[in-house]
Amino acid sequence: MFQSKSRGVKIQSRSAHYFAKLTIIKSNTMKFSIAALTLLTNTAKARLFFRHDNTNEKQEVDVQRNTQTTACYDGKNIRFTVADGDCSEDEFLEGLQAALDSKNNCDNDASTELDLLTDGGTEAALANITALCETFLDSIDQVDIYESLTGDLKNERALEEYFDGGTTINEERQYTDDEGTETWVAADDYSKVNTFYNNYAQDSVVNYPSDMKNFAECEIRAAYCCWAADRQANDNNGNCEEPYDDACVDADPGDNTDVCYVDMANAPTSARVAGGYAIFNDDVEGDIHCHGFAWGNDETSASAVYKGNNLFYVSLYDHFYQRGYVRNVP
Structure with missing residues (x-):
């Protein structure tokens, strides 16, 4: 981290x-x-x-x-x-x-x-x-997280949709088209995430998107990201393998979390429903991987100043770009 x-x-x-x-x-x-x-x-x-x-x-x-x-x-x-x-x-x-x-x-x-x-x-x-x-x-120079993305994804609204489990980042996976061309290759399509990590995230303050509903009014000063699928092979993380069309259709991330209960009303946009709940008994949720971070009370402390850097690293760089982990817990 x-x-x-x-x-x-x-x-x-x-x-x-x-x-x-x-x-x-x-x-x-x-x-x-x-x-x-x-x-x-x-x-x-x-x-x-x-x-x-x-x-x-x-x-x-x-x-x-x-x-x-x-x-x-x-x-x-x-x-x-x-x-x-x-x-x-x-x-x-x-x-x-x-x-x-x-x-x-x-x-x-x-x-x-x-x-x-x-x-x-x-x-x-x-x-x-x-x-x-x-x-x-x-x-210290400041930069927004969405600057790590390109095209239609390079804006705050698309970034929020990504955190909700949407956009092509979460919804697509690599496959071979009719002409034999590899399509939706994460390492190529999102190479700017790696560039952003090397050129900005280690030397600048990445602004924490505290105005987004996902992160607004966070009194406990902690953020937690969870992933339910793996879309990238050959990275020693998750069970996505080649050939993608056969061995990565419904691949799982490395399992480190047991999800027991989800209240949809707490996150209606991410859940895509206004209310309801899901209960997962006996590990029926499958393999889930989660990673969180926290920051202190003092807004001048390193953990508070660089919480946006941690969010970028945990969500986009380490778990998506390096490991291929995507999709939210339903």
């Missing part, structure tokens, strides 16, 4: 000046992007007294120095990576704490260390990190 991004964070401190660089590092899914944060703290003005060797006269000299000298990383670089997490203050502090835990002769926790490095500017530093994360998320 789609992987969340990793982030590298670098802190450079020089005396009373604190510089932080929040770096978004490319992992399996994200472009390399850098957002620089500079926090210049107010350098403390200290009073230094000294005596000349040949006089008892005491002279006062104003100097600029950092009055806090107990930061473990004062004047040093800190580098750490937070993997599979969110771009947030908490993740930043977690990474800093891990770096401190691995350092000898250092008893500071992350909050104390950051406070010392910034001369008490922790609140401002964390606020800037939050602002950086928000700016980064807003800067």
